[in-house]
Amino acid sequence: MVISLSTIYDIAKRAGVSPATVSRALNNQNIVKEETRKKIHKIAEEMNYSPNFLARSLVKKQTNTLALIISDITNPFFTTVARGVEDYASQRGFNTIFCNTDENVEKEKLYVNLMLQRRVDGIIIASCGSGNNLGDIKNRNLPLVLVDRTFSVNNGWDSVVGDSEEGAYLLTKHLIEVHHHKKIAVISGPPVLSTSQDRVRGYLRALREYHIQENSEWIISGEFKENFGYQMASKFLQYSGVKPTAVFAGNNFIAIGIIRAAREMGIEIPGDLALVTFDDLEMASYTCPFLTVAKQPAYTMGSMATEFLLQRISGEKIREKRIVVLQPEIIIRKSCGCIP
Template sequence: MTVTIKDIAKRAGVSYSTVSRALNNRPEVNEKTRREIQKLAEEMGYRPNAIARGLVTQKTGTLGLVIPDITNPFFPEVARGAEEEADRRGYNVFLCNTAWDLEKEQRYLEALVSKRVDGIILSSASEDSEYVARLARSGPPLILINRVLKQVNTNYVVIDNIRGAYMVVEHLLDLGHRRIAYIGGPEKLEPSRERFEGYRLALAARGVDIDPLLVRYGKFKKEDGYRNACVLLEDPALRPTAIFAANDILALGVIQAARDLGLQVPEQLSVVGFDDIPFVSYGEIRLTTVAQPKYAMGEMAAKILLDEIQNASKQQKKHVVLQPELVIRNSSGPPLQ
């Protein structure tokens, strides 16, 4: 049975308001009474009602974190950064995984608002959400991570995707590759578009024309990397000497397809990813990739959001663009002559 303030008051023989003041360390209660009531509350197993307290303080001490794919190791690292910063500041985090489902994303956002979270960190599955735009105007404080949304005026922390992709293609060109394919995620999503733009700009800077047949899109899933790589690699006349995959999960699918077709990486095909998720640096994979500061992205997003929550006055929206780093490992090398 849940112990209430009234139960403590009855046992202590004092008023309800005296117990409330003692438990909240209010100065109206003398030190001896406060210690006795707090000790009694602990003995009785009393736990504060966060909902009731939130109605009084207009704060619940909670944040919502909404991500599109918990199975992608990129997002748990972002979540860890956000959760640890929130914990340092005395906040709890509700984690919601939308599985790239826009309807599910909206349901989660509505649930978080109804639970009166103090703020929301969102990596949206959408590129243009009217609901998120309304939420940014009239809901709790909001910050976007990993991608920005059209017509949504709010804080964000993102990576310089164009710069990261440019570095990948520049590296492959320096190795001597000219037939470089691009396998992206959904074409409508900003990270996929921006990484293609970096790919395009790097090729253009060296006077290399894009072959439209070498550009493929799908979901940010291993099976889509595998499927698109098979299309590119099965026809020797079409086959590229290098593939830039827009994330590491896609790159793992590309490497699997190459192996199943009897191609050696990097001797017969160079493969480069994006994200630097934990296990791509181990074992046989040793993937060349672009490292994103994943933990820092989550940590910084939580810090900006909590600063806004704890500073009631409206402040200028913060737009942070983190810098990528090219990590060269064993999956890229010069093309066969």
């Protein structure tokens, strides 16, 4: 069965009104009488009318479409951020295009260019680089909000992030103050990222506060990935000399890699090695609560970033850039040595 799509001219002819009246009725404008509006909507439904959103966007110069560019959609943290973005946007009549960069700067550049070609109304991004890919967005004056990650110079963009430094400080402090660890390693993500920098900075702040000597071999930056955590943990756990008694993992994937390396080497967590990390693993926390974490309000992060973006798109007069830093929740479980 072939269904032909009708135009507003077909509907106008059948309803006995002008095409302009049909357009106003379908856009629910108050100047059309209620009886006429209902009649037109009924006819449109009967005739399988489908609005031409591309044409509408050209007239309004707005596509009602946002782009969310994130670094790893498989990470439950970013999945939850994405849900917050999509929920808030859809409730306000906006669609969301999801782009996953896999922490690849070239892929991020490709997506930025593609979204500009798609004429999205605004972009929310958790960038995997230093911001060099975003020049065209700035030049076109396209609304953009940074989420989770910022830059040293952010060109006046709004940002919604978690307090990575404070979360790292509190986790490391817990290992020192409650469990009396002095040999603590940190495995974090790419050194170019603000989240990686802040988490190492929080870790160091706790060590210095308790006058614990830093060991440069135990301060490791690289990737927010499971395999990186596995490789780095395998390396320092095989040291013939002094080994760390505790590890702060920069994110949940790194923590999983550390657990895998420890199990292969017969090292028990937390008996032989204490472990704390950033970001929770929701499903695992329900079925087998184990990891002590700094849990970020990921959903709130996503919805608030979308709220800021839609305010910019609507033309609200907001002169100053807004920087929101959300506090993490420290959840104590077994991996640090506590028995909740």
